[in-house]
Amino acid sequence: MHDALERSKALFIRRWGEMSGYWGINRTMAELHALLYISAEPLNTDQIMEALQISRGNASMNIRQLVNWGLVSRIHKKGDRKEYFTAQTNVWEMFETIVRERRRREVEPIIETISRCRQLVADNMSTLEDDRQQEARVYRERLDNMADFLTTINGLLNALLDSGQGGLGQVERTLVKVAR
Amino acid sequence: MHDALERSKALFIRRWGEMSGYWGINRTMAELHALLYISAEPLNTDQIMEALQISRGNASMNIRQLVNWGLVSRIHKKGDRKEYFTAQTNVWEMFETIVRERRRREVEPIIETISRCRQLVADNMSTLEDDRQQEARVYRERLDNMADFLTTINGLLNALLDSGQGGLGQVERTLVKVAR
DNA sequence: ACTCCTTTTCAGAAGTATCTGAAAGATTGT
DNA sequence: ACAATCTTTCAGATACTTCTGAAAAGGAGT
Numbered sequence: 113m114h115d116a117l118e119r120s121k122a123l124f125i126r127r128w129g130e131m132s133g134y135w136g137i138n139r140t141m142a143e144l145h146a147l148l149y150i151s152a153e154p155l156n157t158d159q160i161m162e163a164l165q166i167s168r169g170n171a172s173m174n175i176r177q178l179v180n181w182g183l184v185s186r187i188h189k190k191g192d193r194k195e196y197f198t199a200q201t202n203v204w205e206m207f208e209t210i211v212r213e214r215r216r217r218e219v220e221p222i223i224e225t226i227s228r229c230r231q232l233v234a235d236n237m238s239t240l241e242d243d244r245q246q247e248a249r250v251y252r253e254r255l256d257n258m259a260d261f262l263t264t265i266n267g268l269l270n271a272l273l274d275s276g277q278g279g280l281g282q283v284e285r286t287l288v289k290v291a292r
Numbered sequence: 293m294h295d296a297l298e299r300s301k302a303l304f305i306r307r308w309g310e311m312s313g314y315w316g317i318n319r320t321m322a323e324l325h326a327l328l329y330i331s332a333e334p335l336n337t338d339q340i341m342e343a344l345q346i347s348r349g350n351a352s353m354n355i356r357q358l359v360n361w362g363l364v365s366r367i368h369k370k371g372d373r374k375e376y377f378t379a380q381t382n383v384w385e386m387f388e389t390i391v392r393e394r395r396r397r398e399v400e401p402i403i404e405t406i407s408r409c410r411q412l413v414a415d416n417m418s419t420l421e422d423d424r425q426q427e428a429r430v431y432r433e434r435l436d437n438m439a440d441f442l443t444t445i446n447g448l449l450n451a452l453l454d455s456g457q458g459g460l461g462q463v464e465r466t467l468v469k470v471a472r
Numbered sequence: 473a474c475t476c477c478t479t480t481t482c483a484g485a486a487g488t489a490t491c492t493g494a495a496a497g498a499t500t501g502t
Numbered sequence: 503a504c505a506a507t508c509t510t511t512c513a514g515a516t517a518c519t520t521c522t523g524a525a526a527a528g529g530a531g532t
């Protein structure tokens with residue numbers, strides 16, 4: 113039987129994997145990340161395969177993605193030809209990495225698209241029937257509201273990232289004041 | 293050929309759908325949400341099926357999910373037996389709804405699990421060999437860092453939601469100050 | 473240049489998620 | 503009570519994602 117430490121780690125890894133769906137990444141990638149995050153020492157591919165019971169190809173692919181995200185780095189031990197992997201353990205930095213990537217992949221493209229959508233309608237208002245012009249005005253307002261909101265969020269994330277680790281606490285204190 | 297308004301709407305819907313993967317929801321649900329968000333008037337199931345080219349069953353299922361999330365509501369028009377649907381159009385409220393749901397589904401369960409993991413190890417430290425005790429200490433520290441971080445985020449989200457629509461701007465101003 | 477060890481790639485297999493369409497279930501009006 | 507109209511459900515079909523394992527590629531040492 114595995115000891116308490118093993119069981120505890122397995123539980124953490126499992127739960128982290130279950131959360132993956134909500135984050136739009138696959139389960140194995142999340143489990144792999146969890147495994148590396150809680151490991152005291154860097155692990156090599158064979159150890160990862162063993163721990164998560166996955167194939168070599170699967171391990172290789174998912175490691176690559178994590179490295180691409182900047183959440184995991186490759187380690188070379190001298191006298192050992194195997195590659196070892198270790199996760200970013202500073203949680204604040206991890207958060208920064210994820211926020212930066214997601215903002216780039218998600219927030220920015222949608223802001224860009226909204227702007228194009230708005231342009232497309234604005235340039236052609238005059239070609240529309242009267243009742244469709246009314247419809248277009250409502251639509252434009254909806255687009256504008258969304259764009260404003262996303263731009264604000266984007267700015268907020270920028271500010272948060274720039275403010276470094278202290279930012280979070282600072283924000284919370286401000287909000288508590290505002291809420292009163 | 294569809295006019296500029298139609299093309300613009302289609303573009304917005306498509307892009308919203310493409311973003312769905314990142315948010316852990318399915319494409320159709322996202323498209324359906326986008327469609328309702330930009331529609332001036334509530335739509336019925338047939339109109340939705342036509343607009344997104346999906347089957348009745350698919351429409352029904354996804355509408356239900358959106359209603360469950362609280363992002364869409366059912367509308368009854370008198371003299372019409374069909375049900376109509378409309379999306380929350382206040383973007384701030386939409387954000388609130390989503391944050392509340394996701395916090396409940398994601399942040400809280402993982403905080404709970406970490407706490408259990410920590411307990412499991414803390415209760416059994418003495419049964420471990422010396423070198424594994426060292427390993428356990430590292431592991432516990434990692435868990436603690438993650439738990440602290442998530443607790444902070446959780447508190448921040450609480451404060452943000454409590455502070456209402458003004459909160460976002462307030463936060464940004466604070467952060468800009470901190471960053472300087 | 474060859475051997476040995478490791479990592480990467482990728483075609484096909486396996487596993488999941490999503491969608492359809494028809495049948496069952498609801499609801500309203502007559 | 504029945505007919506008409508609309509909604510929900512769900513088994514099976516389809517589409518998509520992820521995984522495996524073996525072959526190819528990479529690279530260090532002799």
